[in-house]
Amino acid sequence: MEILEFGFMQRALLASLMVGLVAPAVGVFLVQRRLSLLGDGLGHVALTGVAVGVLTATAPVGTALVAAVAGAVVIELVRARGRTSGDVALAVLFYGGIAGGVVLLSLAPRGRATNLEAYLFGAITTTSAGDVAVFAVITVVVLGVVWLLGQRLYAVSDDEEYARAVGLPVLALNVVLAALVAATVVLSMRVVGLLLISALMIVPSAVAQLLARSFRQTLHLACAIGLVVSVTGTTTSFYTGTPSGGTIVLLAIALFLVVTAAVAVRDATARRRHRRRAEVHAAHPHEHGAGCGHQPVPHGDHVDYDHDGHLHAPHRTGTGVHYDEHGAGRP
Amino acid sequence: MIPAIHLRDARIGYGDTAVVQGVDLTVRSGEAVAVLGSNGSGKTTLARGLLGLAAVLGGEVEVLGAPVGRLRERGRVGYVPQRHTVSGAVPATVREVVGVGRLARLGSFRRLRPADRAAVADAVAAVGLADRLCDPVASLSGGQQRRVLVARALAAEPELLVMDEPTAGVDAASQDALAAVLADVSATGTTLLVITHETGPLAGVLTRAVVVDHGRIGYDGPLAGAGAGAGGHHHPEDTGEPPRGGYRIDQPRVTTDGGR
Secondary structure (H helix, E strand, O other): OHHHHOHHHHHHHHHHHHHHHHHHHHHHHHHHOOOOOHHHHHHHHHHHHHHHHHHOOOOHHHHHHHHHHHHHHHHHHHHHHOOOOHHHHHHHHHHHHHHHHHHHHHOOOOOOOOOHHHHHHOOOOOOOHHHHHHHHHHHHHHHHHHHHHHHHHHHHHHOHHHHHHOOOOHHHHHHHHHHHHHHHHHHOOOOOOOOOHHHHHHHHHHHHHHHOOOHHHHHHHHHHHHHHHHHHHHHHHHHHOOOHHHHHHHHHHHHHHHHHHHHHHHHHHHHHHHHHHHHHHHOOOOOOOOOOOOEEEEEOOEEEEEEOOEEEEEEEEOOEEEEEEOOOOOO | OOOOEEEEEEEEEEOOEEEEEEEEEEEOOOOEEEEEOOOOOOHHHHHHHHOOOOEEEEEEEEEOOEEHHHOOOHHHEEEEOOOOOOOOOOOOEHHHHHHHHHHOOOOOOOOOOHHHHHHHHHHHHHOOOHHHOOOEHHHOOHHHHHHHHHHHHHOOOOOEEEEEOOOOOOOHHHHHHHHHHHHHHHHOOOEEEEEEOEOHHHOOOOOEEEEEEOOEEEEEEEHHHHHHHHOOOOOHHHHOOOOOOOOEOOOOOOOOOOOO
């Protein structure tokens, strides 16, 4: 493939692979915790870090990491102290972050890499070899922490009060999660962009939770979706010349819309079929019961009846007995 | 023997405001106690104080032999919150939700091992949902989800189980199922503390009643005698014959009372 002949594309694809995998692995906890926009806020804060890096001629990835992690810790401490003032405190921190970034970048001497747009919305030409190395370390650390502490992060995200009551270290786990988000934000700053990373954390999870049955399945599926849209979007952006971050996010949102529509159609079809069968059996010659001739199959708290290759579960409604389909052969 | 719960002149509340005060209460290990009271009486605050969720502002609050703030293995205290459903944004199976309860028994970094998974499966079986272990909790009925929350608490094999309104808003069949579960749990020696508006469904399990009234204990004695204690300070030994029938607060049965 010609696309791989370019060194910058190799690095961009590696970066997109890593961020595509990592962002949903962290994002799924944010969705569960109903704190979807934390990544967005930390992206704002990271911009000040980027600006400091540019001004002092140090690698902006490193300074952004420091700023974002520091911001994450501050946010969790503010949240832990009380929620009323927390909201305003977060706004101050987030907008202070982006305002500081813009102002500091404008002060940078000419000739320094001050392309604000690339930091905010992603660009495929900007990933350096050094960036790839830092990203690889971040990827390994974030995925390692999620593997090790995933069950506890789920516990705290799911029901913080319960977690506190049974003695889980709630504040520490919240700080860890916020730090993971901060690290992921930094991972995004080349191909996805600081203003768009939140979408890559949230949208793959939103797609996965439409399809999955368990949290674990959601996590794995979200990572797979993130990886595919990230690499596909980066590749597309090579051919179309569009910003990679925007392209990736539009792809993810398109997928979300398609899956949402497909699930809606599936559910509507299932409801229609259920109604049709209920109509057929409304004219049932008998109520199922002992000795009715149909094979009884115990199922939890009731009994299903094997009926022409599918299972019938009677339950009473206002208009008489109504039969649910409980699948064929599966008691 | 160390009492499961020991309160002496306890003041419990939020911030600087005491909701419960001057409470003396000792619950022996293995007892099954109902905590009764109307909305806003302070019964939930009392329980939250035992769980470290409300502040101890004065007096002594000891749980399983240790001051509540210094109880190291918090997993020894099980908690079933006042919640109708297990609602997360992301789908989760019964096994995953109950697995959270087991984490309380592990160290800071240990992941669930096969023995822990077995304990989770046992807890789910104990509440009669063994065949739903791998189903999404969202597919369960409200009463079943309530039992999932009970299983989550049982997965840690607690010595003391605190439950907040476990029967409120649950249909009769699920209430009976819950009563059977609690009878089994109580039979293993676990101490039960059940906050409730109505003892009817659990009358066979709970033996002692503590009535909280305006942040103080208004009655403490056999469950059957609690009816007369709702109004004031009253002990059944003073009157001899306790009134018949279960205890009931003459108030609309609202199932949430603002977390207090």
